[in-house]
Every structure is written in structure tokens, then in C-alpha cells.
Amino acid sequence: MKRAVSISIGSSKRNKAVEVTLLGEKISIERIGTDGDMEAAALKYKELDGTVDAFGVGGADLGAIVDGKWYTLHSVTPMVRYVKKTPLVDGGGLKNTLENKAPAFLDKTISEYINSHGRKVLVTLGVDRWGLSSAFADAGYETIFGDLMFGLDIPIALHKLSQLKVVAALLMPIAGRLPFEWIYPTGEKQEKRTPKWGKYYAWATVIAGDCHYIKRFMPDDLTGKVIVTNTTTPEDVEQFRKAGVKYLVTTTPVLEGRSFGTNMMEAALVAVSGKERPLTWPELTELLDKLGFGPQLQELN
Numbered sequence: 001m002k003r004a005v006s007i008s009i010g011s012s013k014r015n016k017a018v019e020v021t022l023l024g025e026k027i028s029i030e031r032i033g034t035d036g037d038m039e040a041a042a043l044k045y046k047e048l049d050g051t052v053d054a055f056g057v058g059g060a061d062l063g064a065i066v067d068g069k070w071y072t073l074h075s076v077t078p079m080v081r082y083v084k085k086t087p088l089v090d091g092g093g094l095k096n097t098l099e100n101k102a103p104a105f106l107d108k109t110i111s112e113y114i115n116s117h118g119r120k121v122l123v124t125l126g127v128d129r130w131g132l133s134s135a136f137a138d139a140g141y142e143t144i145f146g147d148l149m150f151g152l153d154i155p156i157a158l159h160k161l162s163q164l165k166v167v168a169a170l171l172m173p174i175a176g177r178l179p180f181e182w183i184y185p186t187g188e189k190q191e192k193r194t195p196k197w198g199k200y201y202a203w204a205t206v207i208a209g210d211c212h213y214i215k216r217f218m219p220d221d222l223t224g225k226v227i228v229t230n231t232t233t234p235e236d237v238e239q240f241r242k243a244g245v246k247y248l249v250t251t252t253p254v255l256e257g258r259s260f261g262t263n264m265m266e267a268a269l270v271a272v273s274g275k276e277r278p279l280t281w282p283e284l285t286e287l288l289d290k291l292g293f294g295p296q297l298q299e300l301n
Contacts, residue, residue: 002027002271006264007044008058009036009079009180010212014233018255022272022291029268031058031260036181038079046082053271055083056263057090060180064172065092066130067165071172075180087270089278091262094269096131097284098293099251099262102208102228103139105295110226110247117205117224118142124150124209126164127172132208132228132251137161144204149197150213151175157200195219211236218243228295231261241300248298265293 002025008014012033019028034040045055057080063072080088106114119141126133126145137143137160145164148154152175158164196217201207207214208228215236223244230252232240240248252265269287270279279287288294 003052004029004054004056004264004267004271005048005052006031006056006058006261006267007041007048008033008056008060008261009038009041010059011035014231016233016260020255020268022268023287025272027053027268027272029255029260029264031056031264033059038076038180042079042082045080048086049083050085052086053276054267055080055086055088056261056267057088058261058263060090061092061128062090063092063176064127064130064168065096066127066168066172067134067161069168071127071168071176073176073180075176075178087267087277089263089266089270091264091266093279093281093284094252094262094266095129097281098265098288099129099230100131100135102132102249102251102295103135103141105249105297106206106226106228107139109297113246114205114226120144120204121206121208122146122200122204124207124213126158126161126209127151127168129209130164133164134161136206136208141206144200146197146200146209146213149200150217192216193218201225215239223301237298237300245300248300249295250298251295253293254296254298 010033012035015031015033017030060076061073062076063070121136121141122144123133124146127147145158147167148156193215198219201219206226206228211229211231214229221244224246226247227240227245228249230250232250252260273279
């Protein structure tokens with residue numbers, strides 16, 4: 001049996017292991033959280049290196065791709081310093097091959113609902129999800145990118161991809177050297193919610209992006225909203241339901257009641273491919289087509 005492991009600096013409360021069959025091959029998919037401790041994660045990578053088929057980097061990114069340009073998150077690099085043998089991915093490949101299908105999926109499944117409420121999307125962090133951001137823009141949505149607000153607590157909304165590119169070019173070289181916990185909730189911080197930026201949540205029909213960022217600042221009332229995200233636990237789904245969310249779209253498959261992160265699912269695809277290396281975007285696209293993977297829709301209210 002193949003084995004793919006995501007080692008995450010996120011909360012251990014979100015740990016999960018399942019066995020699935022992909023393309024006729026049994027594969028164990030496991031998520032291990034270290035509650036914000038990067039060194040504990042580094043040691044876990046060291047322990048398992050060479051004994052599993054693929055690693056996912058969970059709760060963090062090695063960097064971000066914005067319009068084809070790579071920006072390294074230097075504060076995360078030490079976490080994977082012991083990995084020498086096992087292929088390692090952070091989900092960037094799926095963010096640019098699977099997630100960008102979401103707007104077309106919305107049009108295919110709930111276009112009447114979207115159009116009647118307005119084609120308006122709030123992407124919590126566009127730099128982290130360029131594929132998703134550009135796909136919404138290409139699909140004719142009015143866009144707000146919350147990078148400055150959600151990432152740096154600067155009360156400025158970005159409305160265009162061109163603005164997002166400029167912000168990435170100016171700030172990513174700096175943000176990439178900040179301690180990671182300054183720009184992304186880790187460990188127990190992932191469980192805390194401080195409502196903020198409410199007028200932008202209220203403006204949007206669709207709220208898209210990383211689940212932790214969406215939950216971190218979301219208001220109590222999200223009646224009628226459409227959430228596009230991944231890595232949802234049953235508790236996340238219930239929280240969205242109680243807030244009044246109408247539809248939840250997960251960009252990765254729901255397995256045993258939860259959807260895993262892009263890093264976990266990309267690691268699973270690397271493992272099942274047998275190539276013993278990260279897959280190119282065309283290779284990922286081919287595998288996704290074979291598996292029939294795509295966004296999934298749940299009506300919550």
C-alpha cells in the first residue's frame with residue numbers, strides 16, 4: 001500500500017487518516033498536526049523520510065506563485081531541511097490545476113443563484129491562490145482580494161489582478177522573511193475567531209480561499225453566502241451551517257466526512273503516480289481527469 005503523509009504545523013485536533021483506492025491502488029492518506037511547532041514538524045519529517053511515498057507540507061506553504069513568478073517563504077524552509085528522499089509538495093500544483101475549476105463549476109451547478117445575487121467574490125488571500133483568483137476574474141466576477149487586510153491587517157481592499165501582482169512584487173520579498181506565525185494562524189490560533197472586515201463578507205456572494213482565513217474573521221451571520229474552500233472538518237461544516245451559509249464548495253474531494261488540504265491530495269497523487277518526484281502541472285491535470293476529481297457542492301441551508 002502506498003502512503004502519503006501531510007505534516008502540518010496546524011492543530012492536532014484536525015488530524016485524520018483514511019485509506020482510499022485511487023486508480024486501482026490502495027493508498028493511506030494521513031494528516032499529522034504539530035500545534036504550531038515547526039521544529040516538531042521538522043523532526044517528524046526526519047523520522048519518516050524515505051519510509052513513505054510522498055510528503056505534504058501542511059499549515060504552511062514553501063512559497064507562492066503569482067502570475068508565473070515564484071516567491072519563497074524563507075521562514076518555512078527550515079521545517080523541511082531534513083527531507084532528502086521522499087518527494088515533497090505544498091499543494092501549489094493543485095492550487096493551479098484543480099482550484100481554478102471552481103468558477104466554472106459554480107456556473108454549471110448554481111449559476112442561477114450566483115447571478116441573481118451578483119457575481120461578486122471575496123478572495124481572502126489572492127497571492128496564496130493565484131489560480132483561483134485569476135479564474136474568478138476571467139469568469140467575469142467583481143473581485144476583492146483581502147491580502148492586505150487578512151494577511152497584514154492593513155485596511156485596503158484590492159479590486160484587480162494587476163493590483164494583486166504589484167502587491168506581491170512589493171511585499172512578498174518582505175513577507176517571505178517574516179516569522180510565518182505573523183502572517184498565518186498556526187496551532188491553537190486556528191481555532192480562534194475574531195470577526196472583522198464584515199462589510200466585505202456582506203458585499204460578496206462568494207467567499208473563497210483558505211478555510212482558516214475565512215473562519216478567522218468571519219461574522220456570525222453569513223446567510224445566503226457561498227463558501228469556496230478546502231480542508232473542511234465536520235466541525236467547520238457545522239460552523240458554516242450555523243452561520244447561514246447556503247452552499248459550501250470544496251475544491252478537494254470529501255473523504256469520510258472531511259476534505260483534505262491541497263498539499264495532502266497532491267501528495268496522494270504523487271504517491272499513486274509512482275514517479276517518486278513532484279508532478280508537473282500537465283501530469284497533475286491528466287491524473288485529475290482520470291480520477292474525475294473536481295469541486296464538490298454541499299447545500300447547507
